[in-house]
Amino acid sequence: MKAKKLFATFTALCLAAAVGSSLCACGGPETDAEGNVIVTMTIINNQNQNPGWLAMIETANEILKEKGEKVRIAEETVPTESWDDYYMKVNSNILGEIGGTIGRIAESHIPLMVEKNQLRDLTSLKEKLVSEGAFPEEVFGGVAEKDGKYYGIPSGKQHMVLYYNKTLIDEYNAAHPGDAIPYPSGDWDHPSTFAEIRSAAKKLTSGEGASKKYGLSIGPFLAYAGMYAVNSGGDNIFNDKGECVIASDAFYNVYDWFIGMLREDGSVPNTAATSTLDANARFLGGNIAMLVDGIWQMHDICRYTGNYEIGIAAIPVLNDSYTAHTTNFSDQFWAARNSRTPKEDFIALEALMSAEAIRAAAELQVGGIPVRADCVDNYANSFANTKLKDYADVVIEGAKRTINVPYSTYYNIVDQQINNKLTIWMNGGMTTRDFVDFMDETMKKGMEGKL
Amino acid sequence: MKRLKLKRMTKRQIVSVILITIVVMIAAIFCLFPFYWMILNSLKDPDLINQGDTSLFTFHLTWDSYKAVFSYKNGLLWRAYLNSLIIAVTSTIGTLFTSSLAAFAFAKIRFKGSKPIYGLFIATLMIPGQVTMLPLFMIFAKLHWTNTFLPLIIPGVMINTYGVFMLRSFIVTIPDGLLEAADVDGCSWFRKYFRIVLPLIKPALITLGLFSFIGSWNSYMTHLIYLSDESLTTIPLLIAGLKEQAMTGVVWGRMMAATTLSVVPIALIYLSCKKYFVQGIATTGMK
Numbered sequence: 001m002k003a004k005k006l007f008a009t010f011t012a013l014c015l016a017a018a019v020g021s022s023l024c025a026c027g028g029p030e031t032d033a034e035g036n037v038i039v040t041m042t043i044i045n046n047q048n049q050n051p052g053w054l055a056m057i058e059t060a061n062e063i064l065k066e067k068g069e070k071v072r073i074a075e076e077t078v079p080t081e082s083w084d085d086y087y088m089k090v091n092s093n094i095l096g097e098i099g100g101t102i103g104r105i106a107e108s109h110i111p112l113m114v115e116k117n118q119l120r121d122l123t124s125l126k127e128k129l130v131s132e133g134a135f136p137e138e139v140f141g142g143v144a145e146k147d148g149k150y151y152g153i154p155s156g157k158q159h160m161v162l163y164y165n166k167t168l169i170d171e172y173n174a175a176h177p178g179d180a181i182p183y184p185s186g187d188w189d190h191p192s193t194f195a196e197i198r199s200a201a202k203k204l205t206s207g208e209g210a211s212k213k214y215g216l217s218i219g220p221f222l223a224y225a226g227m228y229a230v231n232s233g234g235d236n237i238f239n240d241k242g243e244c245v246i247a248s249d250a251f252y253n254v255y256d257w258f259i260g261m262l263r264e265d266g267s268v269p270n271t272a273a274t275s276t277l278d279a280n281a282r283f284l285g286g287n288i289a290m291l292v293d294g295i296w297q298m299h300d301i302c303r304y305t306g307n308y309e310i311g312i313a314a315i316p317v318l319n320d321s322y323t324a325h326t327t328n329f330s331d332q333f334w335a336a337r338n339s340r341t342p343k344e345d346f347i348a349l350e351a352l353m354s355a356e357a358i359r360a361a362a363e364l365q366v367g368g369i370p371v372r373a374d375c376v377d378n379y380a381n382s383f384a385n386t387k388l389k390d391y392a393d394v395v396i397e398g399a400k401r402t403i404n405v406p407y408s409t410y411y412n413i414v415d416q417q418i419n420n421k422l423t424i425w426m427n428g429g430m431t432t433r434d435f436v437d438f439m440d441e442t443m444k445k446g447m448e449g450k451l
Numbered sequence: 452m453k454r455l456k457l458k459r460m461t462k463r464q465i466v467s468v469i470l471i472t473i474v475v476m477i478a479a480i481f482c483l484f485p486f487y488w489m490i491l492n493s494l495k496d497p498d499l500i501n502q503g504d505t506s507l508f509t510f511h512l513t514w515d516s517y518k519a520v521f522s523y524k525n526g527l528l529w530r531a532y533l534n535s536l537i538i539a540v541t542s543t544i545g546t547l548f549t550s551s552l553a554a555f556a557f558a559k560i561r562f563k564g565s566k567p568i569y570g571l572f573i574a575t576l577m578i579p580g581q582v583t584m585l586p587l588f589m590i591f592a593k594l595h596w597t598n599t600f601l602p603l604i605i606p607g608v609m610i611n612t613y614g615v616f617m618l619r620s621f622i623v624t625i626p627d628g629l630l631e632a633a634d635v636d637g638c639s640w641f642r643k644y645f646r647i648v649l650p651l652i653k654p655a656l657i658t659l660g661l662f663s664f665i666g667s668w669n670s671y672m673t674h675l676i677y678l679s680d681e682s683l684t685t686i687p688l689l690i691a692g693l694k695e696q697a698m699t700g701v702v703w704g705r706m707m708a709a710t711t712l713s714v715v716p717i718a719l720i721y722l723s724c725k726k727y728f729v730q731g732i733a734t735t736g737m738k
Binding site: 045076077078079080081085088089091092095096097098099210277 | 500505506585588589591592593597598672675676679684688689691692703
């Protein structure tokens with residue numbers, strides 16, 4: 001009898017708790033004490049950019065207050081550094097109609113969100129911003145455009161550059177006066193060549209085992225390979241007719257260059273080395289002398305490279321007959337299609353795109369080169385008091401030489417399958433030619449919907 | 452006694468004991484090394500880690516990483532500990548209660564269709580969790596249970612197929628004669644369950660409880676999608692969040708300190724229940 005009673009009480013308590021919590025959670029849009037509607041913005045817990053986005057939100061809220069709008073933006077930071085996990089959270093939020101109704105996401109995920117009909121059409125906001133004159137028409141579109149409609153607003157333009165540790169190069173040159181290494185070139189019309197960078201990387205590599213120092217870190221990922229192919233006279237994955245051209249001399253050359261440095265010279269860290277400490281952290285600590293990475297690293301490099309002097313150069317090319325191009329990434333602000341506060345979302349996004357809000361992020365070197373023309377100088381000037389003060393021009397000039405990653409609904413799965421093979425190739429399990437051919441075949445399968 | 456035993460052993464047996472001991476010791480070193488490495492890095496100077504220091508023995512230890520974890524967001528660690536404990540303890544108790552009841556029914560109560568129902572029930576083990584994650588999320592979102600602990604507790608309490616499977620295989624070994632004797636004494640099914648079955652399956656319950664606790668304690672993805680408020684953060688979410696602020700890539704010292712702290716409750720529970728845990732695994736043949 002006692003057991004039966006206990007069971008009945010337990011069941012009744014569970015049901016009561018469930019009903020109670022369900023009823024408590026019902027209600028309309030969230031408001032603050034002053035009656036402002038709260039629009040929640042979902043951001044990734046990005047290691048080096050959050051201070052910029054938080055400053056942007058704070059400034060946008062001030063703008064909203066000044067304008068007398070009854071809307072305020074609150075941030076929801078997703079505790080992950082992975083865009084896939086972030087998308088998982090956003091996806092479930094949209095499905096469950098909870099959490100952030102606006103946010104910022106990597107452009108690689110936009111095609112999927114558009115395809116799944118998860119995003120709100122922001123064409124009217126885009127047209128309003130362009131009509132005000134501060135936003136050039138060409139910054140919109142790309143992956144966020146479908147059938148003439150715009151489903152994302154770019155949060156900035158971020159491209160790849162070559163960072164180099166001047167102090168380490170100077171130390172090498174002092175020790176080897178007859179065999180000096182020139183600084184990599186910051187001139188996008190006359191960049192350093194693959195051979196020059198390889199030679200410098202080899203010379204800057206020293207030591208063995210755990211104390212080994214590497215000359216260069218370079219990601220042989222598909223998203224980056226396109227720029228090296230273009231810098232070798234090839235195409236950015238697809239030719240003008242939209243055909244996949246990965247299996248071409250340009251890509252073979254690029255991957256030969258990668259593998260030569262990795263396996264023959266040992267000047268690039270292998271996967272075992274970067275699994276103990278990632279390449280960016282190694283560069284900050286002076287363990288890697290040169291690093292090809294995005295301008296989103298500038299915030300860190302300005303602050304966490306200690307006494308090292310750092311320089312910025314253009315992306316290398318195959319030989320002197322080519323000019324340098326670089327891959328551009330334009331992450332996007334989005335709004336959920338099924339938001340309960342569509343009008344307020346629009347007002348919040350407009351405030352985030354104000355000159356003041358964009359400047360707040362730009363002044364912390366966050367968000368890349370602003371898409372608002374009247375904020376670019378703020379971004380460039382933000383380097384004035386940093387160790388990168390002499391390289392603002394190199395960065396700004398690079399933004400004029402960009403190519404885009406051809407993201408699509410199938411790109412991510414292609415990329416994932418290629419990355420699965422990447423380690424096998426890097427560890428000598430397959431030839432470079434076979435690996436590049438595999439990339440080509442996988443992309444073609446993706447295009448045909450066979451993955 | 453031990454000496455006597457050794458004396459009785461042949462030379463060959465002694466050699467094999469030594470060899471086995473060496474192999475087990477090597478295996479133990481492999482198992483313990485990650486823990487040593489985690490604790491060492493949690494105590495190392497964070498700057499040294501960033502410089503790629505991989506020395507196995509260092510005497511320049513510091514509490515800096517632990518201080519950073521304790522002071523992170525005004526002591527959010529304690530809140531995360533409490534939240535993780537609430538989720539893990541309630542879901543574990545609930546799982547043990549419902550799984551043992553269902554296992555008892557499947558093992559000892561004869562009713563029409565019990566075998567096909569049990570077969571269907573076990574077949575659900577083959578459905579990956581990822582497949583049901585979003586549909587479950589939709590259901591809980593419609594119930595307005597998101598941003599509460601309920602979706603992290605209730606599913607495990609309502610159905611834990613693995614737990615039922617494990618406990619059933621333990622309960623079937625209990626002689627029917629014991630339950631028949633209880634019948635003679637006029638025991639109800641619940642009385643037999645509480646007074647006879649539960650005490651006899653204690654090792655299996657503790658094993659399942661430990662699995663359930665660890666699963667709940669370490670769960671990241673479900674916590675990520677269901678919980679949004681900072682006040683509801685749990686240990687896995689806190690560890691993921693620790694990568695923020697310092698902005699120097701992964702801040703390994705802090706990560707290792709937080710991970711060390713997160714392992715403590717599990718290690719304590721395991722050590723205190725080791726005897727039953729080993730017995731449970733030995734009897735059910737599961738791990």
